[in-house]
Amino acid sequence: MSAQVKFTLDETQIPKYWYNIAADLPTPPAVLHPATQQPVGPSDLEPLFPMELILQEVSTEREIEIPEPVRDIFRLWRPSPLIRARRLEQALDTPAKIYFKYEGVSPAGSHKPNSAIPQAWFNKQAGIKKLTTETGAGQWGSSLAFAGSLFGIDVTVYQVRCSYDQKPYRRALMETYGAKCISSPSTQTESGRAALAANPDSPGSLGIAISEAVEIAVKNPDVKYALGSVLNHVLLHQTIIGQEAIKQFELTGDDPDVIIACAGGGSNFAGLAFPFLGLTLRGGRRRRVIAVEPAACPTLTRGKYAYDYGDTAHLTPLVKMHTLGSTFVPPGFHAGGLRYHGMSGQVSQAYELGLIEARAYQQLACFEAGVQFARAEGIVPAPESTHAVRCAIDEALRCKAEGKAETICFNLSGHGHFDMGAYINYFSGKLVDQDYDAAELASSLAELPQVAAE
């Protein structure tokens, strides 16, 4: 038990470039304007985002430079550690080696600041002083609040109602950073009022909260919008995770055979996986790469690959992606960060190309894995991250059954310090497995927009 546990890099080794997988993938299906169904150009996105981020969104350059002031803030916690889970291996009695990249070391507690910081920076450079966004679990909202506090930007967060109600401490964290937090659906926007009219008891959804935040930005020229996942530029920003992991694996002497991350919109998954996929796409060895999603919101495993809106009120462009339909409202289960009807276009494209696998788990099995991990390694995972832990444990048990000493690497995207209510429910037996409503899914998929380009 005395061999090296943590594989750390010093702060000079924070990546200087983001890795853009668009350079190594086939040209993706065009993003379409929601009204005209014509391909959107950069100017169509200007009401929402500063031009630098729009250019990142459509870039096909392989490397995009990370501004020095952004890297300077990353120094507060990056490079994040790659940790060998020796005690978990021992508890499982597996010949597999299990590593995890731990993103919970960030001040906000997850990988989300990796994109919140550059998004706030590029907005500040464009003279923007106000940002709106949405948050599900609260990890993204906390991260943009943190970024806003560093750059003097006012941040308003529409927090999905069931999360807002379940997690007062998460809200308090955002307020400590100086952000304003609003329960969504709210009465402050047309989208929110429409959602409340349709269902006054709506638990909310990321789709609704996105509509509210986007609406505010569209209607107020001095306000821009920030999204914490799904979009190409967000996934791009997260690729520092995988780039660091590649360098850290050189220190371990191991090379991962299986790469695992949970996937809601796809950002922590892409962050770890894309740099490894890039190596494969440029002629390197092939590895298994697994996206893990909740069985109650099974975008990749049960969704359709089709053009759809990113939000409920259909304010966003149409993106070709794996989707359950923009009107789909998943049950109010505890991994709020995985309650999104769609999946990033790039992750969807990689799935269609057979570059990655997908797997869905019910939540009880995930919390069981989370508790086992906490008792072995000390860190209590966020409910989202327990999906990755579950899959890593199952892969390690498969290795045991098959007598294979494979190397497994998963992304521990965040800690669960603000999600202990879910653990309380788990221990008290109140937490149950939840299935999506099959009839609702069928009707939601039937309402997918008709797109001529398809």
Added chain:
Amino acid sequence: MSAQVKFTLDETQIPKYWYNIAADLPTPPAVLHPATQQPVGPSDLEPLFPMELILQEVSTEREIEIPEPVRDIFRLWRPSPLIRARRLEQALDTPAKIYFKYEGVSPAGSHKPNSAIPQAWFNKQAGIKKLTTETGAGQWGSSLAFAGSLFGIDVTVYQVRCSYDQKPYRRALMETYGAKCISSPSTQTESGRAALAANPDSPGSLGIAISEAVEIAVKNPDVKYALGSVLNHVLLHQTIIGQEAIKQFELTGDDPDVIIACAGGGSNFAGLAFPFLGLTLRGGRRRRVIAVEPAACPTLTRGKYAYDYGDTAHLTPLVKMHTLGSTFVPPGFHAGGLRYHGMSGQVSQAYELGLIEARAYQQLACFEAGVQFARAEGIVPAPESTHAVRCAIDEALRCKAEGKAETICFNLSGHGHFDMGAYINYFSGKLVDQDYDAAELASSLAELPQVAAE
């Protein structure tokens, strides 16, 4: 803003020895048996602690070896980073350099595992399978629960009632690690029942909770007791903090002029300060060393240096220390870890010798500092740690007023993720400054035991 921020060491540089300040201090006043008032010998403590810890308690060896299995667990998060708070310096516009040693990177969120791990280890080596303890803020209880989960030891935690009620998530964390958590005063012990009889609405205190945990250990030969602060061996275990900081300051090129930590029982304070004091005591330069306590429980600044019991029910030995009297129950303010009537004998001795200063702050000023720190550096401090932050900011502002570029180092002993209820109360204006009851303090001090040895 682009110079180095984090000063990290690799895991081979985790200290191999604890630093025992007893080697460099005059012989301290004897610890006395509560019944006989005769000096206690190692055998008197055997009902509570395994012999290895008792020997550490009374040792005068300067260096005590850290067992390799303990260091191996420390690898999960140690060495902890020394961080230059450049953004805070900038916000304060001070010529001072502010560094903090960040102990919140431990899985349990504070410095407490530094002692919980070795305590659990030495108990396990002695064949002990059950431990009891108390917890105020919850940081110590979480840490012993974490340590218990790694060594297969059953842990029962008596949590001070006001903390138990305020912090359900903290309880959930202990339960996630597999520990059992009981609100104190409880009906399970004579001490608890006596406290409830005296005051059914008692908010609890560390003194009462210690009595309960000690009573269980005394009455059950297969159960030992673990304390998270105050005792020499606990302070000893924490000295890895300061030892690492000394090495890290060599990397910075700076040398701290002022060293600051909050002090409840004294463990995080001693952990950072004693190794630096040791350098001074062995002929090195003199630095200012400041212990910061809450104005509502001002042990060093308003207490008496006298023999007193460590607990309310007078089950513990008599220790000469700064004390407010063992019957003193401080108001239920938010820094639960600082609500102890006494102060470690070694810290008290250092204070009497003029080696350290003490300062008391009201809580509103501390939370204000905590929020300022969070908005500059991202990390939300535990309420206890905000006392150190307040003092560091005040020292930096003094430097500004005096035009001095001093180097300040404080111990950020833990994060506040499980204490956001206190921040919610702060933002909503419900948090108020609280004074101790002067009449209660007078009566408590009047009840100090008469000790012939004095």
